[in-house]
Structures are given as structure tokens and as C-alpha cells.
Amino acid sequence: MIKRYSYSPFIDTGAVVTKVDITCGKPDFFSVSEDGVFSFVMDDKTRVYGLGEAVRGINKRGWIYESFCTDEPFHTEDKRSLYGAHNFIIIDGKERFGAFFDTPVRLTFDIGYTDSDIISIKPDKFCLDLYIITADTLKGIVGEFRAMIGRSYTPPLWAFGYGQSRWGYVNQDDIRAAANRYQEAGIPIDMIYLDIDYMEDFKDFTVSKERFPDLKGLSDEMGERGIRLIPIIDAAVKKQEGYSVYDEGHGKGYFCKDENGEDFVVGVWPGMSVLPDFFNDEVSRWFGMKYKALTDLGIQGFWNDMNEPALFYSEKELNNAFKEIKTYEGKTLGALTFFGAREVFTRLANSDKDYGSFYHNTPDGRFVHSDVHNMYGYMMTKSAHEALSELIPDNDFLLFSRASYIGAHRYGGIWTGDNHSWWAHILQSLQQMPALNMCGFMFVGSDIGGFNGSCTRDLLIRWLSFALFTPLMRNHSAVGTRSQEAYAFGDTEVFRHIIELRYRLLPYLYSSYIHAVDNNEMYFRPLAFDYEDDDVAAQVEDQLMVGDSLMIAPIYTQNADARHVYLPESMRQIRMSKGEISTEELNKGWHYVSVPLGDVVFFSKKPLPLAKPAMNTSELKLDDVEYVF
Numbered sequence: 001m002i003k004r005y006s007y008s009p010f011i012d013t014g015a016v017v018t019k020v021d022i023t024c025g026k027p028d029f030f031s032v033s034e035d036g037v038f039s040f041v042m043d044d045k046t047r048v049y050g051l052g053e054a055v056r057g058i059n060k061r062g063w064i065y066e067s068f069c070t071d072e073p074f075h076t077e078d079k080r081s082l083y084g085a086h087n088f089i090i091i092d093g094k095e096r097f098g099a100f101f102d103t104p105v106r107l108t109f110d111i112g113y114t115d116s117d118i119i120s121i122k123p124d125k126f127c128l129d130l131y132i133i134t135a136d137t138l139k140g141i142v143g144e145f146r147a148m149i150g151r152s153y154t155p156p157l158w159a160f161g162y163g164q165s166r167w168g169y170v171n172q173d174d175i176r177a178a179a180n181r182y183q184e185a186g187i188p189i190d191m192i193y194l195d196i197d198y199m200e201d202f203k204d205f206t207v208s209k210e211r212f213p214d215l216k217g218l219s220d221e222m223g224e225r226g227i228r229l230i231p232i233i234d235a236a237v238k239k240q241e242g243y244s245v246y247d248e249g250h251g252k253g254y255f256c257k258d259e260n261g262e263d264f265v266v267g268v269w270p271g272m273s274v275l276p277d278f279f280n281d282e283v284s285r286w287f288g289m290k291y292k293a294l295t296d297l298g299i300q301g302f303w304n305d306m307n308e309p310a311l312f313y314s315e316k317e318l319n320n321a322f323k324e325i326k327t328y329e330g331k332t333l334g335a336l337t338f339f340g341a342r343e344v345f346t347r348l349a350n351s352d353k354d355y356g357s358f359y360h361n362t363p364d365g366r367f368v369h370s371d372v373h374n375m376y377g378y379m380m381t382k383s384a385h386e387a388l389s390e391l392i393p394d395n396d397f398l399l400f401s402r403a404s405y406i407g408a409h410r411y412g413g414i415w416t417g418d419n420h421s422w423w424a425h426i427l428q429s430l431q432q433m434p435a436l437n438m439c440g441f442m443f444v445g446s447d448i449g450g451f452n453g454s455c456t457r458d459l460l461i462r463w464l465s466f467a468l469f470t471p472l473m474r475n476h477s478a479v480g481t482r483s484q485e486a487y488a489f490g491d492t493e494v495f496r497h498i499i500e501l502r503y504r505l506l507p508y509l510y511s512s513y514i515h516a517v518d519n520n521e522m523y524f525r526p527l528a529f530d531y532e533d534d535d536v537a538a539q540v541e542d543q544l545m546v547g548d549s550l551m552i553a554p555i556y557t558q559n560a561d562a563r564h565v566y567l568p569e570s571m572r573q574i575r576m577s578k579g580e581i582s583t584e585e586l587n588k589g590w591h592y593v594s595v596p597l598g599d600v601v602f603f604s605k606k607p608l609p610l611a612k613p614a615m616n617t618s619e620l621k622l623d624d625v626e627y628v629f
């Protein structure tokens, strides 16, 4: 059952598609203060799930989180916000319910941080709809919530193939070289991503003539080899006269405005730039149709970046910073003054001051950005989705985004942004997956091998062994880091076997995905959701159920060649070793399972269909399977 309590929401976020009548009075479960702080007292056993893309465990208890879409390059456990704002939690103790706080303003979720027994949820402004969801089971709560927010985005089968990305493939020879190395090594691949390097001066919807002289030719050639090119699109548009996207948008007043009605100018990759006002339907459609420049070249997939929106600085604050830094000149810089001087520029990035200095024109009126900040990436994804649905027949396109708000799950997937080549980030990714599914985000994955920092052979092997189960399976890394393609570490056999296993598993994984989307179920679930009466299962933070009948328990520590695995019932252990599959029956309970580097081990409750190996999804035969058990 769902009850809605309405506290002067000032904009319809569009997150909820099945309307729920307002129930007046005090909400169930929470007490509410006059300034809008929602409190709940936890007993010792209470666990808290949800919040989508966030740091820390599957059980969110014991930390403070902020919903405020942030370009956060260090996903360490002391952080409060990442790129998404996913305001749905499930509280599971002597009382059990879900709560969705529908508001685009910043929200703080103090889940037993200030006071270890108290959940306190505080919006920056007391303007929101609260939905309280009750059902008999945890899965039931998710099912009701998901039905209310609408069907999750489903890309075509090819998007479930393996993809290689890297910031720093600077020209079409780099792209061709990556394709060659994969295919020569016999490693399956379906997608190669183009990062901002393909653009002319980082301008959206342009292609560098010098470095990518024939993108159409490259795209066709790759297409014949079963590979699709997936370019990036950034939120901000370079401010440059003569650049048609800027000229048109500026002429029509399509960019976000400052308090004087002038375009608000920010610095990001292209230098001085402006922000499309996606909240205005006309702008949304205009920007979306710009993707045609690339779909006309045969492109069928995009990733939308920098749409928190990330700001390096604003023109105005940059000018102030230059003035301020002059005041330091000639002074003896003691420790404090030195750090003060250093901060003058670093504090410019993503500042609250800037977010409070520009405006959107929406059908509900004019809003200062900070009041609707969490919807910006969502609106960009919606814009792209609506246009691509027109531009590409049969919805045969891939789309995912960095920033998101609940509702965006209907329009695209998300990737979890700039993680690191750290072992801890395999576990972090695993823990994010079910939380994202609860919030509707089903087509999800993290940068395999880690974005920042330098990857090692063993890290990539272990990361792939987990990520072969994630719907979005993409290896991506930052410019300047060590190469981490599946061919970058000398030997390729071990990588070939793991990525091949992904394709062999696609009959199961793809149909599980579709089934979960069709039925408002989670593709990834904590064990607690399937084994509600099992107190041990409820504690497990590093294993997941995948689809109806698989359980995974990946290795995420360096130099470990075994780990403890909890089986909540007896299952078949399935082992892929050097491409060969073997199985073994294991009983309910704890097991110490050996997983030498290169083996992939997981567990099945039912006979598992496996396809024949294929080099890409167009070669893959989904219905030509053998069953292993």
C-alpha cells in the first residue's frame, strides 16, 4: 500500500507516474518537526536499504548521506554525495516500510550518524511529497515503489555486450587499434566508446576533422565487425560565436540565465560555456534533436556526462578569484594564508554560490538552480531519450548518464562515475547495484578496472569476474593512467575466457534483466531480500542474488585466492576455469571457496543455460544453449 503526504512541493519532478491520492495528517512511522525534519527511532536490529548511488554498505545504517548530485572524483567512505540523488529508503526493523522523499532540493539522510538510534531526514526547503510504502516483504515494497515510478529503461541486446572505453583514444587509429587488438586476441567486444577526444574543442555534436576525418566510415567499418561506437555528450555548450549550437541556443534564449537575464557562463572542458535549460520543453527537444548530427553517421548509443551539472568555475567567480589572489601578492604567506590562497581557486568548483546564481524557466515557473539541482541530469537524459526515440527506429539505442534523479531510470541507464583502480571499489560497486535497482536504475555498471589511478592485471581480472554480471559491462579509464584493456597485460587468454563467459551467460542474464524490468523486480538483490528469515543472510554485505537463481560472491581483495561464502540454501557451485565449466553440489551454510586468479565461481539454484561462445552479440545465439548443473 502507498500513502502520499504532500508538503508544498513547488515542482512536479515527474518521478512518480502512477498518481497516489494525498493522505492528510501526520505521516505513518515518522515524526515531523515544523521545519521539516522527519525522524524515526530505530531498534537494535533495524537495517536500512536504498539511497541508490552512495558510498558504504548495502545496509546504510551508521552514516550521513546527502542527496545532491555531485561531480565527486574520490568515492571514499567519508563522502556524502555522489552523482545521483536517489531519495528512496527501506527501513527494516520491528516496523518495515519504504519511504520516498520526492523533491529536487538537497536532502540530508542522517541514518544513525548523529545519534546511532535515530534516522533524521532533512530537506533544504520543506517542499516535498513523501510516499510511504508498506508490503509484506522487502521485495513487495520495492515492487510497489517501482510500479509507481514507472518501467525501467531497457536497451537493446547489443548493449549487454562488452564495451571498451578510454579517455585518451585521441584519433580514429586509436579506436581501430583497440578493435584490432580485441578481435585478434579472440576477445568478444560489442562497443567502443568515444570520449571527449573525438570532438572539435570539446564542442558537443562536432567531430574533429583532423583526428576523426571519417567518423561515418569508421562507424560503418566497425559495424561490419560487430562493434558499435558510443560517443559522449557533455551537458554544457561552448560559448563561441560561429558555433551553430551556441548561436542558435543563445539567439533563442535557451541557456540558463543569471539574475539579470544574461546567459550564465561557466567553465568546463570547452572553456567558457553555457548550460541548456532542459526544464523548458522547447529547449529539451531542441538539444535532443542535435544528437541527429551523430545518429546520421550511424551512431546508436550515447553516454551523457557532466550533467550534475559539474562546474569548474563560473565566469563571475573566476574574475573575483583573480582579484582576490592579487591581495595575497607581496605578503609573507604563513600556513593559513598559504592555504587560503590555494583555496581561492579550488573552492570555485561546483560551488553552492554558483548553483544559487542561475535560473531555469519551467512550465511551473522560474526557479533558482539550487532548488531544482537534482533534476538537471535527469532532464538531460529525458531530452536525449525522447529525441533518440524519434531518430532511431524501434528504440534500438543505448543511453546512459552520469547524474540522475529517480524518474531518469525510465529514460536511460547510469554508470557510477569516476571510481578508482582500488580493490575497495569492486566491493563498492557490488554494494551499489541492489540499491540502484531498488530505485529503478537497472541498466547500471561501474568503470571496470577503475577510472582514476593505475590498474593491475589481477585487479582487472577480479573486477571483470564480478562485472560480467552487471548489465552495463564497460572497461573505462582516465587519460594519463596505465592502459587497462583486456589485452594490456601481455597474456590475453584469461581475459578472453572471462569475457566469453559473459556472452555465454547472456541467455540467463538478459532474460533475467527483462523479467525484472517487466515485473518491477530487482535484478540484483541482497541475500536478505530472498531469505528474510535467515539472520545470517541478512548480514551478508559482499554477495548478491542475480536474477531468480544465481548467487555471486566475487573476490575483491588483492592476493586472495579463496574466500568465505555463505549459502542460504544448498546450491550448485559453478566454476569456469580456463574456459571449462565444472559443477559441484554445496550444502547450506558457510564454505571456504578456492578461486584461483582467472577462475570465475558462482552459485546456482537451477540448471543454468549457457550459450555457445560468440565474438559479439550479433553472432550470439540466445536459444542455442546447453544446461549445466
Ligand code: MIG
Pocket (backbone or CB within 6 Å): 167, 195, 196, 232, 305, 306, 402, 417, 418, 451, 476, 477, 478
Ligand atoms: O571531468 O570526458 O566521468 O568518464 O572520461 C572529467 C572525460 C570529464 C568525467 C567522466 C569520465 C570521462 C571524463 N569526464
